[in-house]
Amino acid sequence: MDQYMIKGGVPLRGEVTISGAKNSALGILAAAALCEEPVTIKNVPEIKDIEVLLRAMEEIGARVDRSSDGHTVKINAGRVSPLAVDNEYIRKIRGSYYLIGALLGRFKKAQVVLPGGCDIGPRPIDQHIKGFMQLGAVVETKHGMVMAEAEKLVGNHIYLDMASVGATINIMLAATLAEGQTIIENPAKEPHVVDVANFLNSMGANIKGTGTDVIRITGVEKLHGSTYSIIPDQIEAGTFMVAAAATGGDVVIRNVIPKHLEAITAKLIEIGVGVEEADDAVRVFSNGRRGNTRLKTLPYPGFPTDMQPQMVALLTLSEGTSVITEGIFENRFKYVDELVRMGASIRVEGNTAVIDGVQGLTGATMSASDLRAGAALVIAGLTAEGVSIVENVSYIERGYENFEKKLAGLGAVVKKVDSEDERAMRKFRLKAV
Numbered sequence: 001m002d003q004y005m006i007k008g009g010v011p012l013r014g015e016v017t018i019s020g021a022k023n024s025a026l027g028i029l030a031a032a033a034l035c036e037e038p039v040t041i042k043n044v045p046e047i048k049d050i051e052v053l054l055r056a057m058e059e060i061g062a063r064v065d066r067s068s069d070g071h072t073v074k075i076n077a078g079r080v081s082p083l084a085v086d087n088e089y090i091r092k093i094r095g096s097y098y099l100i101g102a103l104l105g106r107f108k109k110a111q112v113v114l115p116g117g118c119d120i121g122p123r124p125i126d127q128h129i130k131g132f133m134q135l136g137a138v139v140e141t142k143h144g145m146v147m148a149e150a151e152k153l154v155g156n157h158i159y160l161d162m163a164s165v166g167a168t169i170n171i172m173l174a175a176t177l178a179e180g181q182t183i184i185e186n187p188a189k190e191p192h193v194v195d196v197a198n199f200l201n202s203m204g205a206n207i208k209g210t211g212t213d214v215i216r217i218t219g220v221e222k223l224h225g226s227t228y229s230i231i232p233d234q235i236e237a238g239t240f241m242v243a244a245a246a247t248g249g250d251v252v253i254r255n256v257i258p259k260h261l262e263a264i265t266a267k268l269i270e271i272g273v274g275v276e277e278a279d280d281a282v283r284v285f286s287n288g289r290r291g292n293t294r295l296k297t298l299p300y301p302g303f304p305t306d307m308q309p310q311m312v313a314l315l316t317l318s319e320g321t322s323v324i325t326e327g328i329f330e331n332r333f334k335y336v337d338e339l340v341r342m343g344a345s346i347r348v349e350g351n352t353a354v355i356d357g358v359q360g361l362t363g364a365t366m367s368a369s370d371l372r373a374g375a376a377l378v379i380a381g382l383t384a385e386g387v388s389i390v391e392n393v394s395y396i397e398r399g400y401e402n403f404e405k406k407l408a409g410l411g412a413v414v415k416k417v418d419s420e421d422e423r424a425m426r427k428f429r430l431k432a433v
């Protein structure tokens with residue numbers, strides 16, 4: 001199994017370019033199944049979750065052509081059929097649920113394996129199902145599959161109990177080709193929700209109000225082909241911002257939309273990190289001294305839950321006591337024990353982590369429990385004295401494109417090695433001394 005070996009203590013310096021947004025790409029690629037004509041999607045991140053979704057789309061008849069760098073994907077879903085979507089890989093990703101909305105919208109029928117995804121607490125899809133039912137579908141969950149079917153889909157007024165990203169996108173997908181108007185109240189406002197709607201509109205859909213408190217979708221009969229470029233990944237950008245701050249570095253992060261980063265930028269400035277914004281770049285610099293803070297993760301435009309572990313890693317080395325409350329998921333502090341083994345002082349009480357800043361961390365062998373937790377452990381490793389090993393990097397590769405290579409480009413001493421390859425591990429340790 002692959003693992004990252006990291007020699008900590010090097011401030012990150014230089015420039016890094018952010019890839020396309022994972023959580024947009026999952027919605028947008030699935031949305032291509034709504035269209036009979038070919039579509040071209042640009043700025044697709046080359047990550048595992050996308051590979052899995054594209055393979056599942058091929059299995060139900062889509063033709064997928066990917067450019068040699070992987071970033072441009074042409075999808076012809078003309079011959080897609082609503083066969084059961086199930087294979088050992090698709091069960092593990094969350095984005096598979098968007099195929100329910102897309103296939104139901106186009107064929108009035110969908111059969112898709114229940115979604116997996118990172119283990120960060122219970123992740124029900126009752127709001128997705130409620131939305132499909134309110135559009136006229138009969139939805140059953142049997143043998144680990146979601147089966148949805150409708151004679152026709154008719155627009156309706158749907159009120160979400162919580163601002164769920166997945167439910168908002170899935171209902172938009174199902175309602176795009178429905179008869180009449182669908183109104184979603186209390187929708188998620190995340191940038192990737194807006195991005196998926198912009199893509200659907202570029203194919204001829206009529207969706208208004210994304211990013212606000214009410215979304216209005218007027219059903220259209222048919223979609224047409226389109227070329228569309230995915231927005232930059234807000235969380236990848238935030239991760240590099242925090243890594244620059246944690247190592248006391250100076251990094252220019254390119255291909256970002258600074259507006260999407262405001263909650264992260266504000267917190268970094270509050271604790272004494274320098275952040276400068278340009279049109280499509282941010283510069284983050286720190287002299288290594290940082291203060292403490294309190295924060296709670298919230299739906300956009302609040303502080304994103306997907307940045308919570310990285311922020312905790314940063315605050316382990318800040319002065320004083322910080323308090324972080326997880327407001328979205330029930331079990332997103334699993335990684336904390338790993339940081340404690342590096343010398344961090346953190347106690348978790350329910351959904352709150354209380355962090356007493358320490359002078360330094362020491363390298364350890366750690367295991368990534370999910371995607372963002374994995375990124376947080378890498379950040380901790382970059383700041384620590386000595387060598388750290390982060391196991392289970394397959395989690396990290398689900399959502400970060402070339403993570404260790406981008407870090408190495410900023411001067412980090414990090415390498416991906418096979419845990420069986422003792423020679424490579426020894427070589428890294430010798431070089432790292």
Ligand code: EPU
Pocket residue numbers: 022023026094095118122123124125126127128129162163164165166167188190305306328329330371372399
């Ligand atoms: N929820 C329900 N019922 C539902 C849907 C959601 O109770 O039907 C609850 C969830 O359990 C959670 C909250 O509502 O407590 C918010 O969940 P949401 O539906 O917004 O999350 P998601 O669609 O499952 C997406 C991202 C996550 C990201 C969250 C929140 C994808 C594929 N995943 O998940 O991304 O954390 O939104 O922003 O878009 C990641 O990238 O690392 C990741 C976990």
